[in-house]
Amino acid sequence: xxxxxxxxxxxxxxxxxxxxxxxxxxxxxxxxxxxxxxxxxxxxxxxxxxxxxxxxxxxxxxxxxxxxxxxxxxxxxxxxxxxxxxxxxxxxxxxxxxxxxxxxxxxxxxxxxxxxxxxxxxxxxxxxxxxxxxxxxxxxxxxxxxxxxxxxxxxxxxxxxxxxxxxxxxxxxxxxxxxxxxxxxxxxxxxxxxxxxxxxxxxxxxxxxxxxxxxxxxxxxxxxxxxxxxxxxxxxxxxxxxxxxxxxxxxx
Amino acid sequence: xxxxxxxxxxxxxxxxxxxxxxxxxxxxxxxxxxxxxxxxxxxxxxxxxxxxxxxxxxxxxxxxxxxxxxxxxxxxxxxxxxxxxxxxxxxxxxxxxxxxxxxxxxxxxxxxxxxxxxxxxxxxxxxxxxxxxxxxxxxxxxxxxxxxxxxxxxxxxxxxxxxxxxxxxxxxxxxxxxxxxxxxxxxxxxxxxxxxxxxxxxxxxxxxxxxxxxxxxxxxxxxxxxxxxxxxxxxxxxxxxxxxxxxxxxxx
DNA sequence: CTGGTCAACTGGCCTGACCAATTGAGGTAC
DNA sequence: GTACCTCAATTGGTCAGGCCAGTTGACCAG
Numbered sequence: 001x002x003x004x005x006x007x008x009x010x011x012x013x014x015x016x017x018x019x020x021x022x023x024x025x026x027x028x029x030x031x032x033x034x035x036x037x038x039x040x041x042x043x044x045x046x047x048x049x050x051x052x053x054x055x056x057x058x059x060x061x062x063x064x065x066x067x068x069x070x071x072x073x074x075x076x077x078x079x080x081x082x083x084x085x086x087x088x089x090x091x092x093x094x095x096x097x098x099x100x101x102x103x104x105x106x107x108x109x110x111x112x113x114x115x116x117x118x119x120x121x122x123x124x125x126x127x128x129x130x131x132x133x134x135x136x137x138x139x140x141x142x143x144x145x146x147x148x149x150x151x152x153x154x155x156x157x158x159x160x161x162x163x164x165x166x167x168x169x170x171x172x173x174x175x176x177x178x179x180x181x182x183x184x185x186x187x188x189x190x191x192x193x194x195x196x197x198x199x200x201x202x203x204x205x206x207x208x209x210x211x212x213x214x215x216x217x218x219x220x221x222x223x224x225x226x227x228x229x230x231x232x233x234x235x236x237x238x239x240x241x242x243x244x245x246x247x248x249x250x251x252x
Numbered sequence: 253x254x255x256x257x258x259x260x261x262x263x264x265x266x267x268x269x270x271x272x273x274x275x276x277x278x279x280x281x282x283x284x285x286x287x288x289x290x291x292x293x294x295x296x297x298x299x300x301x302x303x304x305x306x307x308x309x310x311x312x313x314x315x316x317x318x319x320x321x322x323x324x325x326x327x328x329x330x331x332x333x334x335x336x337x338x339x340x341x342x343x344x345x346x347x348x349x350x351x352x353x354x355x356x357x358x359x360x361x362x363x364x365x366x367x368x369x370x371x372x373x374x375x376x377x378x379x380x381x382x383x384x385x386x387x388x389x390x391x392x393x394x395x396x397x398x399x400x401x402x403x404x405x406x407x408x409x410x411x412x413x414x415x416x417x418x419x420x421x422x423x424x425x426x427x428x429x430x431x432x433x434x435x436x437x438x439x440x441x442x443x444x445x446x447x448x449x450x451x452x453x454x455x456x457x458x459x460x461x462x463x464x465x466x467x468x469x470x471x472x473x474x475x476x477x478x479x480x481x482x483x484x485x486x487x488x489x490x491x492x493x494x495x496x497x498x499x500x501x502x503x504x
Numbered sequence: 505c506t507g508g509t510c511a512a513c514t515g516g517c518c519t520g521a522c523c524a525a526t527t528g529a530g531g532t533a534c
Numbered sequence: 535g536t537a538c539c540t541c542a543a544t545t546g547g548t549c550a551g552g553c554c555a556g557t558t559g560a561c562c563a564g
Contacts, residue, residue: 010517011307035545046518048300051546052307055263059311067261067546068526075420076393098410105357137281137328158350158421162414168327169410261547287514298549303515319515320557 014043014053022062022073033063033071092170093222099166100218103147104211106163110153111202111210118153119203125149126195133188143188144168146195150202150214187224194220266295266305274314274325285315285323344422344477351418352470355399358415359450359466362405363459370405371455377401378447385440395440396420398447402454402466439476446472 021027033039036054040047054071057063064074110118129142144167151163194217201209273279285291288306292299306323309315316324362370381394396419403415446469453461 037545048303048519049517051300052304052517054546055304055307056311059308065546066526068524068544070526070545094408095410098408098414101357101361101406101408101411102354102414105353109353137277154353156346156350156353158347158418159353162350162354162418166410166414263547289514300550301548304547317515318557320513320555322514322557 010045011049011052011056014045014049015056017043018053018057019060019062022057022076025076027073029073029076031073033073035070092225095166095169096218096222096225100215102166103150103163103218104214106151106154106159107198107202107214108207108211110150111205111207113155114153114202114205118149119199121152122146122149122199122202126192126199129188129192129195133185133192139188143191143195150198153202190220190224191217262297263301263304263308266297266301267308269295270305270309271312271314274309274328277328279325281325281328283325285325287322345474347418347421348470348474348477352467352474354418355402355415355470356463356466358403358406358411359454360459360463362402363454363457363462365407366405366454366457370401371451373404374398374401374451374454378444378451381440381444381447385437385444391440395443395447402450405454442472442476443469 018027018033027033034042036047036050040050043050054063054065058065062073062075064072066072125142125146129139129146132138132142144164147167148160148164151159194213198210198213198217201213270279270285279285286294288299288302292302295302306315306317310317314326316326318324377394377398381391381398384390384394396416399419400412400416403411446465450462450465450469453465
């Protein structure tokens with residue numbers, strides 16, 4: 001049943017093992033897990049380690065921990081789980097491709113629904129973005145606001161959230177490292193122009209145009225990205241202390 | 253309604269506090285956090301509690317814990333968080349609408365790329381689904397495999413993940429409780445028929461047909477849903493950017 | 505200046521204990 | 535007999551202190 005555990009980030013291995021038992025159905029949905037103390041004994045680890053593993057599963061949404069009662073399986077499939085350790089799975093290009101497909105559909109839909117208020121909101125992000133092209137952090141924020149703002153026009157919270165999540169994924173260490181090389185006032189101004197084209201198409205109610213403009217924008221992003229791919233790691237940023245990305249710090 | 257407190261667990265309060273400091277920029281991206289022992293002292297809690305909070309943030313992808321070195325801020329936006337009892341899950345209706353938009357675009361794209369192997373994979377999920385319409389859990393699994401299988405045809409890991417995540421969202425306690433009332437062998441057989449229509453359109457390379465079939469499938473899902481419990485969601489319709497309290501049941 | 509060693513961090517994990525919430529069995533009043 | 539109450543066992547939540555292992559940078563021999 002429960003087998004002892006090996007090495008390397010113990011609580012994560014414990015989490016993996018329990019996650020596997022849930023996915024395989026060995027632990028059915030709704031079922032109560034053994035008590036923390038029992039789990040610790042059966043896995044030959046200490047209770048704090050078991051607790052840490054269970055907290056991981058709780059954050060992932062797989063189990064529900066109820067004080068004084070027990071730990072219950074709430075669903076079978078490991079859902080989201082933010083970035084952390086999945087960089088080896090999805091590369092920047094893959095991400096941009098996915099965004100192109102999804103955000104094009106959103107832009108297309110938004111073109112038929114936009115009201116003056118919505119356009120005003122987009123304009124706000126555009127002017128804000130134009131004023132901070134030299135601030136790497138603030139401009140990213142405006143960029144994000146523009147993309148989620150389009151999703152907001154459709155009026156669906158899920159779309160807004162998914163759009164934001166995909167945007168945030170560029171913040172993985174590996175991605176951010178690359179981005180720091182090709183992002184600059186010049187490229188941001190290009191992106192801003194493309195944003196304006198999208199905004200205009202949506203404001204005009206031109207669904208096909210909005211879709212095309214969004215596709216062009218994300219395609220260009222991809223292009224700007226690949227052009228600076230050759231010189232991966234040439235310099236370090238201000239607070240960087242010579243730490244290579246070493247893309248496997250927490251991969252399991 | 254009764255107890256808005258929920259008696260927040262300590263490590264979650266600590267996690268919230270640190271998360272806030274990151275979001276506000278007080279802790280910049282790339283910066284190293286104080287050592288666990290120092291954090292424990294500054295926050296007047298024990299080190300295990302700090303550790304548990306940091307593990308939460310690590311799973312969420314906000315920080316990167318490096319053994320022997322320290323804890324580093326990776327990114328600023330909280331984003332995802334699957335959320336066990338996180339009620340901010342959008343309503344079922346909203347979710348299906350988002351899925352319609354995104355999965356239609358995916359189906360459209362898949363129709364132009366499907367190879368025999370891909371179709372065979374879809375067929376496998378269809379036969380499997382047909383054999384277990386009476387098993388509430390197994391049929392859900394086959395359903396999921398079909399939808400992610402279509403995303404897999406496009407060959408983009410991000411799309412597969414997003415599709416699976418949106419599907420899994422129906423597993424929230426609130427959603428699952430409602431679903432148990434309208435899901436049955438009959439409705440599953442209807443869904444299976446709609447799946448077959450999607451599969452046929454993709455196999456035929458008919459992009460527009462695949463898109464239409466997927467839209468029909470998710471629209472029908474929505475309809476089946478609202479016919480049994482639709483009254484509860486009659487208020488939220490398209491274009492409705494309301495934020496329904498919809499406080500998810502912490503316990504069922 | 506170069507290369508290697510080592511000691512002071514830092515996180516990883518453990519033992520053992522006590523507190524607080526939940527829950528159900530058993531007792532009491534009606 | 536039923537309804538309510540009490541209370542103790544069970545379970546998660548938190549704390550304290552300690553040792554081990556990996557990381558890092560200063561220091562010293564060459």
